Amino acid sequence: MIDTYLLEGLLAFRNTGTLSAASEKLHLSQPALSRSMRKLEDILDVTLFERQKNKISLNENGIMAADYAAKILDQEKEMVERIRAYDRSRHTITLGSCAPAPIFMLTPILSQTYADMTIASEINGEDTLLRGLSDNTYQIIVLTQPAESDELESIRWQSEHLYITLPPAHPLAGRTGVHLRELNGQTMLLYSQIGFWYDLCMEKMPEARFLMQDEYTALGELVQASALPAFSTNLVRNDDERHMNRVFIPILDSEARVDYYCIFKKKSNTFLNRFLMQIRAEVNPGVKHK
Amino acid sequence: MIDTYLLEGLLAFRNTGTLSAASEKLHLSQPALSRSMRKLEDILDVTLFERQKNKISLNENGIMAADYAAKILDQEKEMVERIRAYDRSRHTITLGSCAPAPIFMLTPILSQTYADMTIASEINGEDTLLRGLSDNTYQIIVLTQPAESDELESIRWQSEHLYITLPPAHPLAGRTGVHLRELNGQTMLLYSQIGFWYDLCMEKMPEARFLMQDEYTALGELVQASALPAFSTNLVRNDDERHMNRVFIPILDSEARVDYYCIFKKKSNTFLNRFLMQIRAEVNPGVKHK
DNA sequence: GTAAGTTACGAGCGACGTAAAAATG
DNA sequence: CATTTTTACGTCGCTCGTAACTTAC
Numbered sequence: 139m140i141d142t143y144l145l146e147g148l149l150a151f152r153n154t155g156t157l158s159a160a161s162e163k164l165h166l167s168q169p170a171l172s173r174s175m176r177k178l179e180d181i182l183d184v185t186l187f188e189r190q191k192n193k194i195s196l197n198e199n200g201i202m203a204a205d206y207a208a209k210i211l212d213q214e215k216e217m218v219e220r221i222r223a224y225d226r227s228r229h230t231i232t233l234g235s236c237a238p239a240p241i242f243m244l245t246p247i248l249s250q251t252y253a254d255m256t257i258a259s260e261i262n263g264e265d266t267l268l269r270g271l272s273d274n275t276y277q278i279i280v281l282t283q284p285a286e287s288d289e290l291e292s293i294r295w296q297s298e299h300l301y302i303t304l305p306p307a308h309p310l311a312g313r314t315g316v317h318l319r320e321l322n323g324q325t326m327l328l329y330s331q332i333g334f335w336y337d338l339c340m341e342k343m344p345e346a347r348f349l350m351q352d353e354y355t356a357l358g359e360l361v362q363a364s365a366l367p368a369f370s371t372n373l374v375r376n377d378d379e380r381h382m383n384r385v386f387i388p389i390l391d392s393e394a395r396v397d398y399y400c401i402f403k404k405k406s407n408t409f410l411n412r413f414l415m416q417i418r419a420e421v422n423p424g425v426k427h428k
Numbered sequence: 429m430i431d432t433y434l435l436e437g438l439l440a441f442r443n444t445g446t447l448s449a450a451s452e453k454l455h456l457s458q459p460a461l462s463r464s465m466r467k468l469e470d471i472l473d474v475t476l477f478e479r480q481k482n483k484i485s486l487n488e489n490g491i492m493a494a495d496y497a498a499k500i501l502d503q504e505k506e507m508v509e510r511i512r513a514y515d516r517s518r519h520t521i522t523l524g525s526c527a528p529a530p531i532f533m534l535t536p537i538l539s540q541t542y543a544d545m546t547i548a549s550e551i552n553g554e555d556t557l558l559r560g561l562s563d564n565t566y567q568i569i570v571l572t573q574p575a576e577s578d579e580l581e582s583i584r585w586q587s588e589h590l591y592i593t594l595p596p597a598h599p600l601a602g603r604t605g606v607h608l609r610e611l612n613g614q615t616m617l618l619y620s621q622i623g624f625w626y627d628l629c630m631e632k633m634p635e636a637r638f639l640m641q642d643e644y645t646a647l648g649e650l651v652q653a654s655a656l657p658a659f660s661t662n663l664v665r666n667d668d669e670r671h672m673n674r675v676f677i678p679i680l681d682s683e684a685r686v687d688y689y690c691i692f693k694k695k696s697n698t699f700l701n702r703f704l705m706q707i708r709a710e711v712n713p714g715v716k717h718k
Numbered sequence: 719g720t721a722a723g724t725t726a727c728g729a730g731c732g733a734c735g736t737a738a739a740a741a742t743g
Numbered sequence: 744c745a746t747t748t749t750t751a752c753g754t755c756g757c758t759c760g761t762a763a764c765t766t767a768c
Contacts, residue, residue, distance in 0.1 A: 206507035
C-alpha cells in the first residue's frame with residue numbers, strides 16, 4: 139500500500155519546513171526526498187504540496203496527510219516497543235523484594251529451576267512492589283507480611299535476624315545482645331541496597347554515621363580492613379568475617395526479626411509450581427515432595 | 429522502520445493459517461512470504477512463529493503483532509480514503525435541490541463561474557438536503573423556503589409555475605386553467621427525477637396512471653409521439669413541444685407555484701461570492717453589480 | 719553567490735520468482 | 744504422493760547518490 143519511508147519523509151518535511159533540511163535529518167539526499175514526495179502524491183492521486191519554482195510547502199491535503207502519517211508512525215513505534223516488552227516478559231521472571239537477602243537466596247533457585255529464562259530482580263518499597271505485582275512488572279515479590287488480596291497467594295518463606303558484627307576490642311563486644319538504640323551515634327559500615335532495613339536504621343539510630351557502600355564485595359573488604367561495626371544476618375554467609383576475628387551479637391529489637399513471605403498471583407501458580415515446591419521444601423525440610 | 433509489506437504479509441498469514449495460502453492471496457510466491465516473515469522477526473528481534481519442520485503458526489508474540497498490523501493497515505487505508513475524499517471535496521461543488529429545474533439552470537452557471545471545479549448535483553428531500561448542507565456533503569442546496577439557522581444564509585432565487593401540456597383534441601385543451609384533481613384518473617407521462625413534485629402528484633392525483641420516464645430526452649420524444657398529457661413549467665424550455673401543436677394550460681393549485689431559495693453556509697460566502705452575484709443579477713435584472 | 723528544488727543518469731541493494739530439497743500425513 | 748516450508752540462486756525494480764540546471768533572495 140503506502141511504504142513507510144514515504145510517511146517518514148512527509149513527516150520529516152512537516153517538522154523541518156524544507157526538503158533539504160528534512161533530507162539531512164533523514165540522512166538522505168534532497169533529490170531522493172523530492173522524488174519520494176512526488177511518489178506519495180502519485181500513490182494518493184492527490185497534490186500534497188504547493189510548489190513554487192524555488193519553494194515547496196504543504197497544502198491542505200498535505201497537512202491532513204502529515205497528521206495521519208504521524209499517527210501511523212506512532213502506532214508502528216508503539217507496536218515495536220510493546221511486542222519487544224511482551225516478548226521480554228515471556229522470557230524473564232522479575233523478582234521484587236523489600237530486602238536483599240531474599241534476592242540473594244531466591245535468584246539462584248529461580249535461575250536453575252527456569253534455566254531458559256532470565257531472572258531479574260529489584261529492591262523496592264512495599265507499595266511499589268504490590269503495584270508492580272498487579273501490573274506484571276513482577277511475577278514474585280517478597281514482603282515481611284502476607285498479602286490480603288483474593289487474587290494473590292502468599293507463602294511463608296524464612297525468617298531473618300539481624301546481628302551486629304564487632305571487633306573483639308569494641309566496648310559492646312562482650313554483650314550477648316544489644317538494642318539498636320545502643321548503637322546510636324556510632325560510625326558504622328552499611329550496604330546501601332538493604333530495602334526496608336534502611337528505614338529501620340534511620341528510625342532507631344538517627345544520630346549514627348553510616349558509611350554507605352554500594353558494592354557488596356567492597357563492603358566485605360572494608361569490614362575486614364576496619365574496626366567499625368557492621369550488620370549481618372542469619373541469611374548471609376560471611377564466613378570471612380567470622381574467621382576474621384569478629385564477634386556476632388544479636389540485635390534484640392523486635393523489628394530486627396522478620397518473616398519473609400513470597401507473594402504471587404494465583405494465576406501464576408501453574409507456571410511457578412516447580413519453584414514453589416523448592417521453597418516449601420526449604421521451609422519444611424522434613425516434608426518431601428515427589 | 430517496518431515496511432508495510434511485512435505487515436501485510438503477517439496479516440494475510442493470520443487470516444489464512446498457512447504461508448502458501450497467504451502468499452497466493454497476496455499474489456506472491458511462498459518463499460517470498462517465508463523470507464518476509466523471517467525478516468519481520470529479525471527487525472522486531474522477537475520470534476513470531478512456532479516452526480515445526482512442515483508447519484508454521486503464530487506464537488503469542490505473533491498474535492499480538494498481527495493485531496497491531498491490522499490496526500496499522502486499517503489506519504493507512506483510512507488515511508488514503510479520507511485524503512482522497514478531502515481532496516475531491518476541495519475540487520467539487522455539490523449542489524443539492526428539491527427539484528430538477530434549479531439543477532438544470534444553476535449547474536451551467538456554477539460550471540462556468542468555477543471553471544476549475546467539478547460540479548456535482550443531487551435531488552433529495554428537504555431533511556436530507558439540510559443535513560447534507562451541515563455535514564458538507566453539499567455546499568449549496570435549493571429549497572422552496574428559506575432556512576432558519578443562524579449559520580445559514582438564504583437568498584430568494586426564482587419561482588416555478590406548473591403547466592399541463594395537452595394535444596388540442598384533449599377535452600381540457602380549451603381551458604384557461606385546471607386544478608390537479610381534474611387530472612386524477614388520467615394516464616400521463618412523467619419524468620422520474622422531479623423531487624418534491626412527485627409527492628404533490630401522488631397527493632393530488634392518487635388515481636392517475638403515471639408512465640415514468642428516467643431519461644429526460646426520451647421523455648421529450650414520448651411527449652411528441654403521444655397524445656398523453658405531460659407536465660411542464662415556466663423554467664423549462666420545451667420549444668419542441670410548443671411547436672408540436674400542444675397547448676400549455678396553467679395549473680391553478682396554489683402548490684403548483686413555488687419560490688426557490690438558494691441556501692448555503694455563511695462561512696461559504698466568500699468562496700461563493702462570484703456565484704451569488706450572478707444569481708442576484710438574475711433575480712433583479714435591473715440591479716447591476718460591478 | 720548561496721540556498722532551495724527539480725531533472726537526468728547510473729549504481730547497488732533488496733524483494734521477487736524459479737528450482738530443488740526436506741519433512742509430514 | 745501431495746502439501747507445506749525452507750534454502751539457493753539469478754534477476755529485475757526501486758530507491759539511492761552524484762551531477763547539472765533553474766530559480767529566488
